[in-house]
Amino acid sequence: MMPHALYRLGRYAARRPLTVIGTWLVLAGIVLAAAGLFGQKLDNSTAVPGLDSQRATDLLTSAGANQGGLTAQVVLTPRDQGTTFTTSGEARTALAGVQAEAAKLPKVLAAAPATISPDGKVAIIRLQYPVIEELSGADRDNLQTFVKQAAEGSPLRIETGGDLAVAFDEGETGVGEVIGLVVAALVLLVAFGSVIAMGLPIGLALFGIGLGTSSLALLTYLIDVPTWAPVVGSMVGLGVGIDYALLLVTRHREYLAQGLPVEESVGRAVATAGQSVMIAGGTVVVAILGLAVAGVPFLTAGGISVSIIVLIMVIASLTLLPAFLGLAGHWINRIGFGNRRTTQTSGGWQRWGQHVSRHAKAYAAGTAVVLIALAAPALDLRVGTPDEGTLPQQRTERQAYDLVAQGFGPGANGPLVIAVDTSADPNVVQPLRAAIAADPGIAAVAEPAVTAGVATLIAYPTTGPQDDTTLETIRRLRADVFPTVLGESRAKAHIGGATAGAADVGERVADRLPLFIGAVVLLSFLLLTVVFRSILVPLKAALMNLLGIGASFGVMVMVFQWGWGAELIGVEAPLPILPFIPLFMFAILFGLSMDYEVFLLSRVREEYLESGDNQASVMRGIAVTGRVITSAALIMIAVFSGFILGSNPTAKMFGLGLAVAVLVDATIVRLVLVPATMKLLGKANWWLPGWLDRLLPAIDLHGANAFVAPAPQAEVPVPVGQLTR
Structure with a gap:
């Protein structure tokens, strides 16, 4: 039908x-x-019900505590490197003026008194904003404009960073996409003439x-x-x-x-x-x-x-x-x-298919080794949310990050916001603060602030937000420190803040990723079994898809985490892979690889049904589909690569991962590994138990059933013949 x-x-x-x-x-x-x-504005919320960090945010918000929202940092240091805030009255006066004006900015709930580093060279003014749902990029722009104006003629160098800047940092896009479209147009022009x-x-x-x-x-x-x-x-x-x-x-x-x-x-x-x-x-x-x-x-x-x-x-x-x-x-x-x-028919692709067929064992083994080697780094894949420390050196957020790390230590850039429900037992706050401060992963804990029965403790780790040691500290506080101090008390403590929130989302994604991959692979297996009436073809396709996608993940790890060639795409520091990228990429690449798989194998299946010759059908399928698969792949690679040229790290990761995956899938997998393995498996490619064949629905994708078009009054009906793509 x-x-x-x-x-x-x-x-x-x-x-x-x-x-x-x-x-x-x-x-x-x-x-x-x-x-x-x-139309309404899009949302920046990263709320995930059930996570400990989300419970902390919800608890603080319900109590009306300011710490439940985003924070921004105004970081100041004297332009004269020989002076400090402790020795220069001019610097202290300028600092007080900036703090007073910053507190008047729109949406700012509170401006904490300036904190000066032990060496007196760096000062931080922490601005508290509402939850992200009540903010927009305009609030970040207002802060950055204020900082630029305050720095003009001031004896202080002023930079700004914090959660607010990260949450609304969308980067610059546009040029790369245009270049990708131009390349795609050239490919189409050459392909079609x-x-x-x-x-x-x-x-x-x-x-x-x-x-x-x-x-x-x-x-x-x-x-x-x-x-x-x-x-x-x-x-x-x-x-x-x-x-x-x-x-x-x-x-x-x-x-x-x-x-x-x-x-x-x-x-x-x-x-x-x-x-x-x-x-x-x-x-x-x-x-x-x-x-x-x-x-x-x-x-x-x-x-x-x-x-x-x-x-x-x-x-x-x-x-x-x-x-x-x-x-x-x-x-x-x-x-x-x-x-x-x-x-579509190409003699060059016909000869290529014959060449692969003659050396099927060598090509199958060689390409498998290449794919496994590319995929191996994916075992080191680490998910997380890039912070200001990964931005280019010229960005004000990166300058603020580096100044804070120099003056207060790396953990000051990723404070842990600990929310304690003290309504049932207010006496647990100080013992809990002492226990947290005694933890080897914590450098300092600020004095608690209590609002409506909820105490807020700001703890500063000894290590940076992206450091694995920081994540271990968070786990240890939750699993050991909190239960030991709270004991039988009905008081509850939760760790929130940007660092803990990113860690929790990453762990949730990592826990669910195997289930998601299993579901996708099973879906691909069932669909290909129905379409091609085979067991081995879907099984082989699922394994090849896993290898191909694994190779793209491996390349992402090599570039973004290990830094191999990262400077070539404008990445100046190692980046963790954003938590949602592996999930999204797997879903997208699964569909795209199915596209090429159906295109190639439907033609091979059609030829096999006509001739019964497995090798000849593979050669014919390669000859007919090779040019279109190559053109389509080049277009996708051009489009995806265009996003690498922007400044948005999310777009860079997606662009590189998708471009590599399409390149691998359309060349190594589809035009080398598929014909090689199909030659080696012979007629076993199309084996399907009779009982299963009778149970599966029929999809006439490859032309097993031709149909005759209904004839207009003045026309002779023409058979549509073998249905291929």
């Missing part, structure tokens, strides 16, 4: 292009207008991104859309949008080359390649929605947001693109240069 429905959909869009295009434009206009008039054929995938992807990201401002009425969702959604949407359009345009041009009318050609392209688009896009959506198993609300909301953008790309590919193909008619092949090839 799916091929018939898609065929009719494609023919209708090609026959009524202005109606379809007009409908899309009206819909886009409504969404854009509604987003502009009624036609300006129109090149422009349609690019235009479709940009239209879908604009509509999808605009709709997120309206989605906020249903869920709290995180601020990073548009960046990730744009990255994924551009890649899949161009990829899906490339496949449909390629198939349409092949049918035109066979002499079919435009409407018929579009209908068949949607009926064949459209099925693969639906399966690949649906798989991406389902996999990303699977992020809900992590139990992290902002990850679930981000997954829903990105899934909506991907879904828009799929629907636009199956409706809007066919309308433009119908409107373009035969002009799709007339404006261009050189040899405008309209067939």
